Every structure is written in structure tokens, then in C-alpha cells.
Amino acid sequence: MITLLDYGAGNVRSVINAIERLGETVMLVNSGADIDRAERLVFPGVGNFGALMHTLRDKQLREPLVRYLHSGKPFFGICVALQALFESSEEAPDEPGLGILPGRVQRFTCDLAIPHIGWNGLKMHQASPLFQGLAGNEKFYFVHSFHVAPASRDDILTTTDYGYEFVSAIQRGAMVATQFHPEKSGRAGLRLLENFLAGNREAVRPNACPQTTVLAKRIIACLDVRANDRGDLVVTKGDQYDVRDEGTVRNLGKPVELAGDYYEQGADEITFLNITGFRDFPLQDMPMLDVLEQTSKNVFVPLTIGGGIRDFTDRDGRFYSALEVASRYFRAGADKVSIGSDAVEIVEQVLKTGQATGLSSIEQIARVYGNQAVVISIDPRRVYVDSPEAVPHRVIETGFPGPNGERFCWYQCTVKGGREGRPVDAVTLAHVCEQLGAGEILLNCIDKDGTNSGFDIELINAVRAAVTIPVIASSGAGCAEHFLEVFTKTNAEAALAAGIFHRKEVPIGAVKEFLTGKVEIRPV
Missing domain, CATH: 3.20.20.70 (Aldolase class I)
Incomplete structure (x- = not known):
């Protein structure tokens, strides 16, 4: 039996599905007593740090969660649940964290796109049973604008590079937490979750871990998806947003x-x-x-x-x-x-x-x-103009001249499936x-x-x-x-x-x- 702390925000269904796919039964937390009785606790945090901490306090789950984390029993935190283990976060300065680990949460300060979204790698800093059966060069799915900055390096399990090196997972005894989402990381993520659920104790350090990780394209x-003329839900595809072929909705399969x-x-x-x-x-x-x-x-x-x-x-x-x-x-x-x-x-x-x-x-x-x-x-479309001053919009010079030789265009936003243009670029x-x-x-x-x-x-x-x-x-x-x-x-x-x-x-x-x-x- 796996106890899952669902505090009511975001997509926890995928975590439940992953756990059940791996042969375990999930019990949702309805009260602090459920946390006290738990033997293995999974906490998939999603969304805003302040909203999470406020909800834990409002539902009287904060203190039972702190007791559990000090008990030494197995714990797996995901994304914002990793951040909640620390003392504070720049995302919500007025909402204190759980304070289990010393340190704070800070926003990325690099010149790359924020949020950090996509598949990135891991660099191992200590051995862990989580990585049994994994080569070490796998990529895992991240989606976050903030990352943890521990005051001590003792609990760092993995780091990842995105503009600079940040902590992407921690481990202290039976308590582990990841910034990435194993339930969204394909087969590698499922294997990592399986290792936690199985209670594996043999710590391993994969041999193929990269020296520098790179975010994948x-x-x-x-x-x-739409209903066809018979009312069946189908996947279709349009040509310049027209999804009909000789009057019939194109049917390319079931979603x-x-x-x-x-x-x-x-x-x-x-x-x-x-x-x-x-x-x-x-x-x-x-x-x-x-x-x-x-x-x-x-x-x-x-x-x-x-x-x-x-x-x-x-x-x-x-x-x-x-x-x-x-x-x-x-x-x-x-x-x-x-x-x-x-x-x-x-x-x-x-x-x-x-x-x-x-x-x-x-x-x-x-x-x-x-x-x-x-x-x-x-959903924009090109509108050609003679000069940048011709319209009050963001105009670009194009290498593909218009029908009358125009060298400039702007991209008009549309609504209603491209049927109606609007005066905004x-x-x-x-x-x-x-x-x-x-x-x-x-x-x-x-x-x-x-x-x-x-x-x-x-x-x-x-x-x-x-x-x-x-x-x-x-x-x-x-x-x-x-x-x-x-x-x-x-x-x-x-x-x-x-x-x-x-x-x-x-x-x-x-x-x-x-x-x-x-x-x-x-x-x-």
C-alpha cells in the first residue's frame, strides 16, 4: 500500500497511474491521521510553493507531514514537494517551508528560457538504490522556474545543468525527492519509481553519468480532436485549418x-x-x-x-x-x-x-x-505591407516578398479556428x-x-x-x-x-x- 498526499492541485492522476502500473495500490491522504499511519509516502507537489504550503496548513497536514519526515520511513517527493522540504522560497517569501533541510528555493538566474521545460540529464553525487537498472545517461522530464539551493551538500543526490549547475534531487536516509517528474519521464522514470516502491536497499552509482547535462530539443x-459527422471522436488534420475532404471530416484515427x-x-x-x-x-x-x-x-x-x-x-x-x-x-x-x-x-x-x-x-x-x-x-497569418510604418504592429522584413513585391509583413492573430483576424500581432x-x-x-x-x-x-x-x-x-x-x-x-x-x-x-x-x-x- 502506497499512501499518496494529494493536496488538491495539479495532475496527480499520472502519479497514481504510474504506481498502479507498477503493481501497487494507492491510498489517498484525507487527514493527518492517514499520514501518521503511512508506511511509504509519495508527495507529488505541483504548482505554486505558496499555494502548496498554505493548503498543507489549512488542511492541517503540515505537522503530520513533518512528523512523518522525521520518522525515517520511506518518502518520495516530486517537484514542488522537493522545494517544500527546505526553509523558504523566493516564490512565496511569506510562506515558510517545512524546514526539514537547511537551505532555500530560488528562481533561475540564467539567460536561458524560463521555465526550464523538457528532458535533461542527471549527474550523480552519491550512490542510491533508485538507480538500479539505469545506465546513468537517461534523460528525465523537468518543468520548473525555481530550484533548491541547499545550505549543505551532504544530502545532494543529483545535479543538472541549465545555465549553471543546480540540485535536481536529494537523498537523506529513506527520504528522497526529485525536481524532475519520474511519472512523466517514460520508461526511465517508471524504473526509478519501481526501485523506490520495491524498497531496494542496494545503492548503485551508474557508470555513464554525463559530466555536463544538456536540455534536449x-x-x-x-x-x-473533434467529432466527425457520425458523432465519433476522431483525430483529424486540416490544410490551413480546413479539416474536411470532399465535405467529410478527415478521420486519422482514435485519439x-x-x-x-x-x-x-x-x-x-x-x-x-x-x-x-x-x-x-x-x-x-x-x-x-x-x-x-x-x-x-x-x-x-x-x-x-x-x-x-x-x-x-x-x-x-x-x-x-x-x-x-x-x-x-x-x-x-x-x-x-x-x-x-x-x-x-x-x-x-x-x-x-x-x-x-x-x-x-x-x-x-x-x-x-x-x-x-x-x-x-x-494562430497567426502573414499580412504584407509596403513599410514598417504602414501599420501599428510589429513588422518584420521578410526574405519571401508578398504578391506585389512587398518586403515587409506582420503576423495577424486569429480566433475561431483561423476564421477571424484580430488587430493584434x-x-x-x-x-x-x-x-x-x-x-x-x-x-x-x-x-x-x-x-x-x-x-x-x-x-x-x-x-x-x-x-x-x-x-x-x-x-x-x-x-x-x-x-x-x-x-x-x-x-x-x-x-x-x-x-x-x-x-x-x-x-x-x-x-x-x-x-x-x-x-x-x-x-x-
């Missing part, structure tokens, strides 16, 4: 099955985009909730869900806030939510008034779950959304969608230069060479594709094999 499989297949092929993340009209359903009946729940049982890499993350009133007259919608998706198995059209409306309002309200979906979700949980999906949208609390940009391009002609390098460079958060390049991939181009000609942290994977024109494994030795990737 991510290959993301995207599944556009849960395809996601599982892409996980086995080596996808670093899976993104679901809900492009259909499920948004007036009662939230408990949302088909995408079931898709996430079923997928997370067998897919142990990060899952993102987009579409309908906004305030809405369902057909029964029940109002749901965007935060409530996002919360349900997180509880169903999502790690991140993607906000599209609503982000355009939010930014338009900010530009109009000159200030944020603090009440937008971006701000509310980031405040509770952390900015790493909020992805902004931008993609560069400004990305910049403002970062200020509001977004942690990542998913950058599409209507002009490139379905063309197989490669990513829009000019667009990606323009947006990436305007933000300090990671950017996912999307739209236009037609061959493995296009992934190499986007990773060598831009600073995009990830690249996403859909059609070429769905139609099996270019398998994910073939992309990774081609990139091996050219850019840093996570091996299949």
Missing part, C-alpha cells in the same frame, strides 16, 4: 490509441487540441476528460490539452470559470493547458486599458498552478501573455499549416526574440530535415507536428534518428 505529437502509439514511438510530449463544439456540455460530460483519463493510464510523458479553457455557461445554465475548467483537465491527467482565442481577447483588453485585471484565465491559472502550466497557442501577443504569467508559447502559422514546406523560421525568430519563455514551433513540417532546420536556425525549444505523424509519412523515430548527433535529443 523536444519532438511533440499534436492530435486535433487514445494514437497517443499511445506516439508514446511508444518516442514522442517527448503529446498535445490534444479540442477543435470541436464540446464547449456547451456540462463539464462532467466533456469527452476530452475521458480522453485524458484513458491516455494517462498508459502514456507517461507530458500531456497538454487546448480548446475551451475559458469561462463558460453550459447548456444546463451552470457557470464554470476558466480556472475550474483547467482544474478538471489537470485532475483528468493534463499537465498543461493551452489557451488560444481567449488569449487574444485578454491581450486586446490589456492593450486597450494599459493594465491587467488579475482576473484573466491566464493570470488565475498561473497563480494557482504555476506559469509552467499555461501554454499560449497563437503575434509578437505583441506573446510578449503580453508572458507578462500575464504564461510559461510557454505554442506558435502555429496558418500560411504553413498542411503545406509540408517547413516551419516559418522568420515568425519563430521574431517571437522567440520577444519572450524569455520557451517556444514550441508548429505548422509546416514535412520531413525530418525541417526539424533540423528549425532547431539550428531558431532558438525554439521544441517542434510540434501532426499530419506527417498521423499519415505515417515521417515516423517520430525517424525524426529522432535523423537528429541524433546533430542536436541534443532524448533517445527513443
Whole structure:
């Protein structure tokens, strides 16, 4: 029996699924007495440090947790649960940590994109039974803006490089905690969890640990999900956002099955985009909730869900806030939510008034779950102009002149699946959304969608230069060479594709094999 401390925030379903996949039974903590009775405790912390500590105190779980940590019984903390073991955090200076370990939590101070999102390696500083059966050169999934800074090096288990060396795991007796997410780290992460659950005591130090770790470029499989004309939930793909072929919705497979297949092929993340009209359903009946729940049982890499993350009133007259919608998706198995059209409306309002309200979906979700949980999906199209002064937008000089020889263009944001253009450009949208609390940009391009002609390098460079958060390049991939181009000609942290994977024109494994030795990737 594994006792799991679920304090009510973020995606713990994947941790439960991973533990059950490994043959154990999970009991959730409902009171401090449950912690006192626990023999093995797993604590998957997610989101904001202050919100976590406030909830532990409010639910009267803080003192029982401290007692357990001093008991010497097995403990596994994940992400913010590692940070909670220390005395304080820059993320919430007024909320003291548990104080089990001396030291504090600080924000990254490097020039790289923050949050640190993706697959990175580990450098071992002491032997541990956690690493039995692991080679040492595996990569694990990180998603965080803050890291621990211990006052003593005695408890450091691993470190990782991201701009500089930071502590990525600690170990003191039977207490271990990791900044990375083993439940989202594929087979290597499952093996590490299995070693903890099995109570292995033989400490090992893998032989192949790197001297310097490097964050891998991510290959993301995207599944556009909607109901077809018969009402079946299918994965489809559009050409410049048109998903119909001779009047019929393209059916490229079932979402849960395809996601599982892409996980086995080596996808670093899976993104679901809900492009259909499920948004007036009662939230408990949302088909995408079931898709996430079923997928997370067998897919142990990060899952993102987009579409309908906004305030809405369902057909029964029940109002749901965007935060409530996002919360349900997180509880169903999502790690991140993607906000599209609503982000355009939010930014338009900010530009109009000159200030944020603090009440937008971006701000509310980031405040509770952390900015790493909020992805902004931008759907722009090129608009050519004669000069930079022609429009009040961020204009670039292009190497691909317009129909009348124009040497300049701006990228107009669209809403409603690309059907409606809005008077705000993609560069400004990305910049403002970062200020509001977004942690990542998913950058599409209507002009490139379905063309197989490669990513829009000019667009990606323009947006990436305007933000300090990671950017996912999307739209236009037609061959493995296009992934190499986007990773060598831009600073995009990830690249996403859909059609070429769905139609099996270019398998994910073939992309990774081609990139091996050219850019840093996570091996299949």
C-alpha cells in the first residue's frame, strides 16, 4: 500500500497511474491521521510553493507531514514537494517551508528560457538504490522556474545543468525527492519509481553519468480532436485549418490509441487540441476528460490539452470559470493547458486599458498552478505591407516578398479556428501573455499549416526574440530535415507536428534518428 498526499492541485492522476502500473495500490491522504499511519509516502507537489504550503496548513497536514519526515520511513517527493522540504522560497517569501533541510528555493538566474521545460540529464553525487537498472545517461522530464539551493551538500543526490549547475534531487536516509517528474519521464522514470516502491536497499552509482547535462530539443505529437459527422471522436488534420475532404471530416484515427502509439514511438510530449463544439456540455460530460483519463493510464510523458479553457455557461445554465475548467483537465491527467482565442481577447483588453485585471484565465491559472502550466497557442497569418510604418504592429522584413513585391509583413492573430483576424500581432501577443504569467508559447502559422514546406523560421525568430519563455514551433513540417532546420536556425525549444505523424509519412523515430548527433535529443 502506497499512501499518496494529494493536496488538491495539479495532475496527480499520472502519479497514481504510474504506481498502479507498477503493481501497487494507492491510498489517498484525507487527514493527518492517514499520514501518521503511512508506511511509504509519495508527495507529488505541483504548482505554486505558496499555494502548496498554505493548503498543507489549512488542511492541517503540515505537522503530520513533518512528523512523518522525521520518522525515517520511506518518502518520495516530486517537484514542488522537493522545494517544500527546505526553509523558504523566493516564490512565496511569506510562506515558510517545512524546514526539514537547511537551505532555500530560488528562481533561475540564467539567460536561458524560463521555465526550464523538457528532458535533461542527471549527474550523480552519491550512490542510491533508485538507480538500479539505469545506465546513468537517461534523460528525465523537468518543468520548473525555481530550484533548491541547499545550505549543505551532504544530502545532494543529483545535479543538472541549465545555465549553471543546480540540485535536481536529494537523498537523506529513506527520504528522497526529485525536481524532475519520474511519472512523466517514460520508461526511465517508471524504473526509478519501481526501485523506490520495491524498497531496494542496494545503492548503485551508474557508470555513464554525463559530466555536463544538456536540455534536449523536444519532438511533440499534436492530435486535433473533434467529432466527425457520425458523432465519433476522431483525430483529424486540416490544410490551413480546413479539416474536411470532399465535405467529410478527415478521420486519422482514435485519439487514445494514437497517443499511445506516439508514446511508444518516442514522442517527448503529446498535445490534444479540442477543435470541436464540446464547449456547451456540462463539464462532467466533456469527452476530452475521458480522453485524458484513458491516455494517462498508459502514456507517461507530458500531456497538454487546448480548446475551451475559458469561462463558460453550459447548456444546463451552470457557470464554470476558466480556472475550474483547467482544474478538471489537470485532475483528468493534463499537465498543461493551452489557451488560444481567449488569449487574444485578454491581450486586446490589456492593450486597450494599459493594465491587467488579475482576473484573466491566464493570470488565475498561473497563480494557482504555476506559469509552467499555461501554454499560449497563437494562430497567426502573414499580412504584407509596403513599410514598417504602414501599420501599428510589429513588422518584420521578410526574405519571401508578398504578391506585389512587398518586403515587409506582420503576423495577424486569429480566433475561431483561423476564421477571424484580430488587430493584434503575434509578437505583441506573446510578449503580453508572458507578462500575464504564461510559461510557454505554442506558435502555429496558418500560411504553413498542411503545406509540408517547413516551419516559418522568420515568425519563430521574431517571437522567440520577444519572450524569455520557451517556444514550441508548429505548422509546416514535412520531413525530418525541417526539424533540423528549425532547431539550428531558431532558438525554439521544441517542434510540434501532426499530419506527417498521423499519415505515417515521417515516423517520430525517424525524426529522432535523423537528429541524433546533430542536436541534443532524448533517445527513443
